Amino acid sequence: MAQLEYSEFQAAMLDEEKRRRKAAKIVAVLGHFLGRDKDVLAGLTVADIGCSAGFIADELANAGAARTFGVDIDVPGLRKASARFGERVEFLCADGTALPFPDGSIDVLVFNHIYEHVVDPDAIMAEMRRVLADDGVLYLGLGNRLGVMEPHYRLPFLSYLPPALADRYVRLSGRADSYYERYRTRRGLRKMARGFRVWDYTFPVLATPAAFAGSELFPGVVGRLAGGVLSRLPRAVLRALLPVVPTYLWVATKGARRPAGPVLPQPPDPVQTL
Known part of the structure; x- marks a missing residue:
């Protein structure tokens, strides 16, 4: 079932400070992959798929993009976004399975914590590959089904449950009438990203949060401690942890392009290659 007007019932989409922190992390990851320190998106055409109220799209425009699009089916969110950021960003009401762009016309696509909300994420991935x-x-x-704490309702193990039990769980908690989100495991996400070459930035961001504006992941002292521990862990240990990491941060390409940024204590891993 399509989640229309998502910003009307999910207050986090209107939390400007939090959304801009997420955007800063996205821009930092893209900057590392592209090998750019300043004006990370200069000269590029960029689209945020699932933009809602437009805060992340606005930050992509602020990062120097030559042209920025925000795409969503959330009409109230798009109205808010257009009213505030319409001079810098072109907002379009469109389904992700039928993006209103010509083949190969977009230089950078952002698909951030959206797949679990849509009816057919595989079709959207195929469509993004077409326009990229x-x-x-x-x-x-990408949220992980095996992350212990479900991020939208803050209920442990919610995403582990089959749909009927998940619905009962959220109703009993009093937090929603139904549980619409559908997460996948890392294996399922790899299948979803088939046809792309994928680099995993999850541990580089966690291990060096200052380099990636990643304070939202583990704020304050906790973040510094977590980053210090992760930066010293052997690669074999980190790989063992991957199946239960709550969120994966991946960069995907259609070809053999590699990260162009400096070597990190925990460099990005290739998740899959073409």
């Missing part, structure tokens, strides 16, 4: 330029870059923020 041959040397383009796709940023993916």
